[in-house]
Amino acid sequence: MKLEEAMQSGEQFTWVKPWKGAPYPCSYNYPSKPFSSPINLLFLEAGEYLTFQQICSHPDAKIKKGAKQEIVFQRFPVFKKDENGKKVLDETGNPVIERFQLKYTREYHISDVEGIKSHFVPVDYEHVKTKNMEMADLLIAAYSQAHGVEVSELYGTGQAYNQGSRVVLPDRRQYKNVYEYYSTAFHELGHSTRGELYRGQLEYAQEELVAEITASLLCASLGLENEDAFRNNLAYLQHWHAHVKSVRPKELYFAVEAAKAAAELILDSCPVVKQYLEPKIQQIDEPEQEAANLGKEAQLDGTGRNGKAL
Structure with missing residues (x-):
């Protein structure tokens, strides 16, 4: 199901905090x-x-x-x-x-x-790192260095947030679904582009929508999605989409455009990842192409423009 189709399907999704931490x-x-x-x-x-x-x-x-x-x-x-x-x-x-x-x-x-250890017993989820995850980690590190954004993983924290040039994330070991970690990371990095891309005039709901769409775009580009992460992402988008739509429907278009700009800013910080994401175009040999064209001409012989017999 595509994002737009899911948003308009009428199905209600429930957001669930994707990381485990202290109970209270x-x-x-x-x-x-x-x-x-x-x-x-x-x-x-x-x-x-x-x-x-x-x-x-x-x-x-x-x-x-x-x-x-x-x-x-x-x-x-x-x-x-x-x-x-x-x-x-x-x-x-x-x-x-x-x-x-x-x-x-x-x-x-x-x-x-x-220098102080928590009394709570750690909950560690083990994840096998894929090539796409390595590219995502490289992108996060490159953006952090290029734009002066400190990205910290804090084990045991129950909150992810952005404070200007500082992004704080729960440690990835706290995520049962590792794709949710990258969605959370790119969401907060999306917020960090606010000053550089002049989004200071946005209301809270609008900014949340921009950050979550940014995360969706980057995770989709890097192939970091599965059904659970996708549905949780939809639930978050659905909430803020409904709020913004009820206040200023025209702002939805701006949110998508702003998210696209934020995703591009983050991607531009790492040429290696951009090259990795470029589509692979195969070269077709000229004889093969000529044979394919001759085949098409043979099929069109004695037929009209729409393939119907004259």
Whole structure:
């Protein structure tokens, strides 16, 4: 099924996060349970978090350049007290909780800290690298060098993102389907072309559509597709396509053109890959071509222009 046909088929596709990581956001000191405040599940990516003081207590730990702290909310119990200021105990001897107080701290995600090992057991998927994957890796490295974009794979992270000249990806070992890794990588590289190709005026939904179409074009060119990756790509496109179409239908044409420009910019950074992707044209010997032409003339003898007998 072609991309355009699938988009217009009416079938609904569901996007599934293609990489495995930590199950929930939690404190580095207490990895067996998530943070107490449910609001953290909405705003924090899964994984362990550390305060600056916790990081300093590890002699080999180092905060990565450009890392930012996240706000972590914590619920603290306020215990009921009697007239003498002593805690009131229940029938089992435990303090009675009167209410919970919400406080917050600023902490670093473990993926932004070097020299500290996660408590979560790694999930490693093994992948056999093909020639097309080697070409994709070469393209990513060449674009990164040519355009000053740092591409980092962080094991255990639950998020892929682009920060200007920095692209962060979950380690490829976290992907059950390796084609999803390359789709994610080219999506984020598509975002990184935004400044160079002057797409700063685009809204969030439009930019997401451009980045995902860029990934589709590059993965298709390199032959890095299978059914699961294709359907997941469709689900992502379908969501943002519907949003953009409902607001500005004419912008869809611009999104495709912008994605084509982004894909070409990335490909132009690596002549080796461009040459690899060039179609193989075979030379036909002149005698063979003449024989083929004579055969056609013989078939047309005594017939009309449309092959019907006169």
